[in-house]
Amino acid sequence: MGQMAIGIGRRQFISVLGSAAAAWPLAARAAGGHPRIGFLDISGAIYEGRNVAAFRDGLQRLGYVEGRTVDIDYRFSNGDTNGLTALARELIQLKPDVVLATAPSPVRAVKRVAPSLPIVCPALGDAYVPSLAASFAHPGGSVTGLASSVEGLLGKLTELTLDAFPGTTRIGFLANPAGASMALYQQQAQSAAQARAVEVQIEQVEKLDDFDGAFERLGAQKVQAVIVPGNGLLQFGQKRIVELAMALRLPLVFSERGGVMAGGFASYGVNVSENYRRAASYIDKILKGAAPGDLPIEFPTTVELVINLKTAKALGLTVPPALLSRADEVIE
Numbered sequence: 001m002g003q004m005a006i007g008i009g010r011r012q013f014i015s016v017l018g019s020a021a022a023a024w025p026l027a028a029r030a031a032g033g034h035p036r037i038g039f040l041d042i043s044g045a046i047y048e049g050r051n052v053a054a055f056r057d058g059l060q061r062l063g064y065v066e067g068r069t070v071d072i073d074y075r076f077s078n079g080d081t082n083g084l085t086a087l088a089r090e091l092i093q094l095k096p097d098v099v100l101a102t103a104p105s106p107v108r109a110v111k112r113v114a115p116s117l118p119i120v121c122p123a124l125g126d127a128y129v130p131s132l133a134a135s136f137a138h139p140g141g142s143v144t145g146l147a148s149s150v151e152g153l154l155g156k157l158t159e160l161t162l163d164a165f166p167g168t169t170r171i172g173f174l175a176n177p178a179g180a181s182m183a184l185y186q187q188q189a190q191s192a193a194q195a196r197a198v199e200v201q202i203e204q205v206e207k208l209d210d211f212d213g214a215f216e217r218l219g220a221q222k223v224q225a226v227i228v229p230g231n232g233l234l235q236f237g238q239k240r241i242v243e244l245a246m247a248l249r250l251p252l253v254f255s256e257r258g259g260v261m262a263g264g265f266a267s268y269g270v271n272v273s274e275n276y277r278r279a280a281s282y283i284d285k286i287l288k289g290a291a292p293g294d295l296p297i298e299f300p301t302t303v304e305l306v307i308n309l310k311t312a313k314a315l316g317l318t319v320p321p322a323l324l325s326r327a328d329e330v331i332e
Helices: 010-029 049-061 081-093 104-113 153-164 182-194 208-220 232-236 238-247 257-261 272-287 309-314 321-326
Strands: 036-041 071-076 098-101 119-124 143-147 170-175 199-204 226-228 252-254 266-270 303-308 329-331
Touching: 036 081, 036 104, 049 272, 071 081, 081 104, 098 104, 098 272, 104 119, 119 272, 143 272, 153 170, 153 182, 153 226, 153 252, 153 266, 153 321, 170 182, 182 199, 199 208, 208 238, 226 238, 232 238, 238 252, 238 257, 252 257, 257 266, 257 272, 257 303, 266 272, 303 309, 303 321, 309 329
Parallel strands: 036 071, 036 098, 098 119, 119 143, 170 199, 170 226, 226 252, 252 266, 303 329
Antiparallel strands: 266 303
């Protein structure tokens, strides 16, 4: 494909990619049998139950019943970015018609193994356009799906954190430097905090073993709350993050609902499960012959605030009534 690009324009090259991607599922299904979907996730199966259920529900609404009218092969890397390529190879050997890659890292792994295979991702961000797609409106290649965030989300999440804990002067921020959107998330959080004269202590974690040291330093710095942005490693490590924070009596504010279900204080962010449910419609269109490059990347329709009152009580926190009134869901 690289040789084919020599001497032709960018628009022509994207057209060639789109045509190849559209042809893939048709060729794969010509051998007969059910359509086959590959599912590649950087997190673990135990953490993705809600999202997987939403994806299956979306498929079922469109007439696809797993094991009866469609086959799905799952692979989870359990937070290990380096293992994604090997898992992608395993999936490709099973000859899927399309892959649901749950985050940009799995997307890149699939593209390394099968550049023209159609990929749907329910968590694309500005940092990955145009590296994975030419634009949101016209992806142009083999990748499409849904955006993982809305503009300024981490800034708003930071403001919400400071509203929840009046008088806060220092907060922590967990960051995985491997995340392509992480620098943007950090900048948004720091800008929002600085506007209110609050210091942000950033702790970088690249693997699960880094969490203990990060929280030791956050405790030593006497931060009053910790923000956990959306990231595959941080999602997989939610349980350990909550354990470490509770030991220090530190409230956690996540950008993903799963963190609250694991015991965090609150979350404010996109309804990720709804993105998975909507991703099923992309799968359907591609299985019916649509080219992923012709399917615009959609933006989230729901941002939700979830508060865990059980955790608040365990930490001895009083949640401001104004914040409770804004919550979409309160866990008691």
